[in-house]
Amino acid sequence: MDTTTAVIDLDLPGPRISRHVYGHFAEHLGRCIYGGFYVGEDADVPHVRGIRLDVVEALRELAIPNLRWPGGCFADDYHWRDGIGPRDERPRMVNSHWGDVVEDNAFGTHEFMDLCELLGAEAYVAGNVGSGTVAEMSEWIEYLTRADDSPMAALRRANGRDEPWKVPFFGVGNEAWGCGGNLRVEQFASLARQYSTYVRDHAGNEVYRIAAGASDGDLHWTEVLMQSFGPLDGPADAAAPAAPFQGISLHYYTFTGTWQDKGSATGFTEDEWYLALQKASFMEHLLTRHGQVMDRYDPARRVGLVVDEWGTWWNVEPGTNPGFLYQQNTLRDALVASVHLDAFHRHADRVVMANIAQTVNVLQAMLLTDPDTGALVRTPSFHVFAMNRPHHDADSLAVHLRDVPEREVDGDALPLVSASASVKGDAACVSLTNLDADAARTVVLDLRGRDVVGHAATVLTAAATSSHNTPDDPAAVAPAPLDSVRAHERGLEVTLPAHSYVTVTLTLG
Missing domain, CATH: 3.20.20.80 (Glycosidases)
Known part of the structure; x- marks a missing residue:
């Protein structure tokens, strides 16, 4: 990967x-x-x-x-x-x-x-x-x-x-x-x-x-x-x-x-x-x-x-x-x-x-x-x-992405990872989207400038890209805890499932 x-x-x-x-x-x-x-x-x-x-x-x-x-x-x-x-x-x-x-x-x-x-x-x-x-x-x-x-x-x-x-x-x-x-x-x-x-x-x-x-x-x-x-x-x-x-x-x-x-x-x-x-x-x-x-x-x-x-x-x-x-x-x-x-x-x-x-x-x-x-x-x-x-x-934080995969769509290059981040006091939030319909993606969060003393992650995905919620199945697409977040020498490493949206909340020291 x-x-x-x-x-x-x-x-x-x-x-x-x-x-x-x-x-x-x-x-x-x-x-x-x-x-x-x-x-x-x-x-x-x-x-x-x-x-x-x-x-x-x-x-x-x-x-x-x-x-x-x-x-x-x-x-x-x-x-x-x-x-x-x-x-x-x-x-x-x-x-x-x-x-x-x-x-x-x-x-x-x-x-x-x-x-x-x-x-x-x-x-x-x-x-x-x-x-x-x-x-x-x-x-x-x-x-x-x-x-x-x-x-x-x-x-x-x-x-x-x-x-x-x-x-x-x-x-x-x-x-x-x-x-x-x-x-x-x-x-x-x-x-x-x-x-x-x-x-x-x-x-x-x-x-x-x-x-x-x-x-x-x-x-x-x-x-x-x-x-x-x-x-x-x-x-x-x-x-x-x-x-x-x-x-x-x-x-x-x-x-x-x-x-x-x-x-x-x-x-x-x-x-x-x-x-x-x-x-x-x-x-x-x-x-x-x-x-x-x-x-x-x-x-x-x-x-x-x-x-x-x-x-x-x-x-x-x-x-x-x-x-x-x-x-x-x-x-x-x-x-x-x-x-x-x-x-x-x-x-x-x-x-x-x-x-x-x-x-x-x-x-x-x-x-x-x-x-x-x-x-x-x-x-x-x-x-x-x-x-x-x-x-x-919250105050926005610049996110500098490297090695982002792309797909040609209608003559243009579509980056398959989107991200943004913000900080408020001793908490930060990083939003990550994997636009790839089929493949998971690992993202290393290279976190600089402040100590990270805790983290939690949530994922929104589903079995199919067309999954949706109905009165008979109201939780076909629902957030769940994400356990694929690991310590990394630069900060954290996150595995984003295919077609998913993930937020990582950080507790800062």
């Missing part, structure tokens, strides 16, 4: 990995909200004010840091006043993007903020630029966060909430290049400045405003948005925050086919296994290129990059509504997640938040709920997020 070496200087911490790169996304799409998070107050499933309790408990295991809502494409059709007040008096609307179904607005602002409080998560509210108005957005942030007797604060109290909420993140539009208005970036840059100006800080609530950014490799979109700022070349510690918005987004999805036929979630070949992981690895390139554009205008890195939609997008499960985007979640999805998270760790100096799409029952979900039995299933992707909790708000 060949050996890869990972050199890690434990005493040289780098930029902090924000816990917010482990954020999530909940759109009014399929069974994400209705039947996922929200079952209504008359449901037989255990709930708190209509919010499904086992979903909340499972997500609290992940220490979910933030939740983005109400979209997505849905956000630019959503008018927040339709989702407040008595539920039986709320107007209906057509969800034209996702299944052309009628939305009754039973889950609105109060229900979402209640959900965030139950989760212990911070709210990331996405505002409507596509079909909304500046006044509508301005009044929404006032309704949410103002404490006195302003018109919107009084309206909130009339609807049953006395104290304002904290809303630290606010999205100014979504996919303005597509479903959010089909705008040119020059048009949107002006709108982003205008709308952001009216997303005001009320009652001590400081808002981090995120303008709708690029899709995939559209560097021109990023450049025009960066040009719309004033001077950003002063030192970060001496300069005011970027204004009028503070972050820009980036969206990128992983699939192996075409937009019309994206590939099966479970019935894939070995070539498609590698192609998916190569597509996932492209995130590194995107972060580098968009970061380079941002660096030209913002060398102090006062503007954050927010990857608020990412993950796998496969064909829907046979027999399900094609507009509901319900797909299974296999070990392949878990490794797509680990590769992305490694990239976010490496770019912690610029990537301030990321939101996997989506949390429940849609795309690369953390959780699947069975509509017939009511069962809740934790997916393989859920377990990657759980295993990575030590990285939350």
Whole structure:
């Protein structure tokens, strides 16, 4: 068995990995909200004010840091006043993007903020630029966060909430290049400045405003948005925050086919296994290129990059509504997640938040709920997020890999080992992914700068690359202790099983 070496200087911490790169996304799409998070107050499933309790408990295991809502494409059709007040008096609307179904607005602002409080998560509210108005957005942030007797604060109290909420993140539009208005970036840059100006800080609530950014490799979109700022070349510690918005987004999805036929979630070949992981690895390139554009205008890195939609997008499960985007979640999805998270760790100096799409029952979900039995299933992707909790708000550590095997995929070289690491106090965590579908791999952790006085390791793998969890077999892909960690003259030696994800936690002296 060949050996890869990972050199890690434990005493040289780098930029902090924000816990917010482990954020999530909940759109009014399929069974994400209705039947996922929200079952209504008359449901037989255990709930708190209509919010499904086992979903909340499972997500609290992940220490979910933030939740983005109400979209997505849905956000630019959503008018927040339709989702407040008595539920039986709320107007209906057509969800034209996702299944052309009628939305009754039973889950609105109060229900979402209640959900965030139950989760212990911070709210990331996405505002409507596509079909909304500046006044509508301005009044929404006032309704949410103002404490006195302003018109919107009084309206909130009339609807049953006395104290304002904290809303630290606010999205100014979504996919303005597509479903959010089909705008040119020059048009949107002006709108982003205008709308952001009216997303005001009320009652001590400081808002981090995120303008709708690029899709995939559209560097021109990023450049025009960066040009719309004033001077950003002063030192970060001496300069005011970027204004009028503070972050820009980036969206990128992983699939192996075409937009019309994206590939099966479970019935894939070995070539498609590698192609998916190569597509996932492209995130590194995107972060580098968009970061380079941002660096030209913002060398102090006062503007954050927010990857608020990412993950796998496969064909829907046979027999399900094609507009509901319900797909299974296999070990392949878990490794797509680990590769992305490694990239976010490496770019912690610029990537301030990321939101996997989506949390429940849609795309690369953390959780699947069975509509017939009511069962809740934790997916393989859920377990990657759980295993990575030590990285939350830890300082990144550079990992220098040597002798990494590669495979040619679609004309490019795919490294078959991915890694990242972080340190927090007297603890460190090393994440290791073996992308090889068939062969195990030995990795020597060359640990320098601090003494390692203890270690433990966890592995996520399964019998087959397409293994996935179901109500009948909820632990087909589940974490387990890894005993193939041995002392080595340079530190530790770890054997990674084929198609596996491993975390090694270190106790430092």
